Amino acid sequence: MKLFKTSRGVLLQQAKNVFLLKDPWDELINREQLYNFLTGKCKVSERIDDSRFEGWINSHLQAPIGSQEVWAAGVTYLRSRDARMEESKATGGADFYDKVYMAERPELFFKALPRRVAAHGEEVFIRKDSTWNVPEPELTLYINSGGTIQGYTIGNDMSSRSIEGENPLYLPQAKVYERSAALGPCLFIPEKPIPPETRISIIIKREEKVMFEDEIQVSRMKRSLPELASFLYRECLFPDGCFLMTGTGMVPPPDFTLHRGDDVEISIEGIGVLKNRVAVARG
Ligand code: DO4
Numbered sequence: 001m002k003l004f005k006t007s008r009g010v011l012l013q014q015a016k017n018v019f020l021l022k023d024p025w026d027e028l029i030n031r032e033q034l035y036n037f038l039t040g041k042c043k044v045s046e047r048i049d050d051s052r053f054e055g056w057i058n059s060h061l062q063a064p065i066g067s068q069e070v071w072a073a074g075v076t077y078l079r080s081r082d083a084r085m086e087e088s089k090a091t092g093g094a095d096f097y098d099k100v101y102m103a104e105r106p107e108l109f110f111k112a113l114p115r116r117v118a119a120h121g122e123e124v125f126i127r128k129d130s131t132w133n134v135p136e137p138e139l140t141l142y143i144n145s146g147g148t149i150q151g152y153t154i155g156n157d158m159s160s161r162s163i164e165g166e167n168p169l170y171l172p173q174a175k176v177y178e179r180s181a182a183l184g185p186c187l188f189i190p191e192k193p194i195p196p197e198t199r200i201s202i203i204i205k206r207e208e209k210v211m212f213e214d215e216i217q218v219s220r221m222k223r224s225l226p227e228l229a230s231f232l233y234r235e236c237l238f239p240d241g242c243f244l245m246t247g248t249g250m251v252p253p254p255d256f257t258l259h260r261g262d263d264v265e266i267s268i269e270g271i272g273v274l275k276n277r278v279a280v281a282r283g
């Protein structure tokens with residue numbers, strides 16, 4: 001099942017049917033058995049025809065987030081560890097990435113307030129004071145207030161490699177700025193947890209030319225998804241639940257940096273495609 005948040009209401013897609021839900025987003029998704037709750041909703045909600053559904057998705061789609069915080073896990077795939085060790089070699093920060101990859105405690109960091117998150121189709125930003133920028137395609141969990149994973153979406157953890165590479169203590173500036181995160185296009189709520197074979201893929205295009213493409217399976221992640229969720233909930237309360245990006249397994253080669261106007265397309269099997277154009281904030 002998929003939930004699409006639009007400025008006109010929430011659309012629930014189940015197989016070929018689409019229903020309009022009137023519930024406020026935060027209240028709707030913060031459930032212990034979200035899949036079962038939504039199954040019940042299909043029986044009592046108004047059906048929407050295909051053309052109305054498409055129209056709302058094309059013109060009124062929002063990121064699938066209400067008042068939740070967005071957090072992120074780092075160095076959960078070998079590729080992320082290796083790329084970061086390389087970029088911080090000259091400044092002496094490389095060991096930290098290896099240590100966190102091996103440690104029991106994962107790297108978790110605060111990523112975004114909802115207002116900094118781009119929806120599918122909106123622009124993501126690169127920083128004006130950064131010379132080396134990449135998208136990070138990440139399976140993103142929706143965890144309810146009780147700490148259990150209820151849904152999934154696609155996340156883009158936009159990152160400045162030049163700022164992070166200069167000093168790991170600059171991580172918050174490399175990661176947290178206007179439109180440094182994208183989520184969407186929907187919240188996917190399967191009956192069972194997402195399978196480990198699920199493929200995540202990315203294509204970066206510059207004027208329609210493919211500049212970088214790659215894919216990886218979720219099974220290549222070093223940690224389990226519930227393990228990441230349980231560390232995050234150890235000493236934090238999330239009354240409306242929260243979103244957790246689970247780390248990138250794909251990093252473009254060192255000579256690649258994003259340009260204004262590039263298109264980033266991230267796909268995750270079962271969920272869909274999150275597409276955003278790269279821009280620079282005005283001012
Ligand atoms: O260690 C810094 C951030 C790592 C990260 O964002 C990732 O591995 O996806």
Ligand code: MG
Nearest residue numbers: 136157247248
């Ligand atoms: Mg990341």
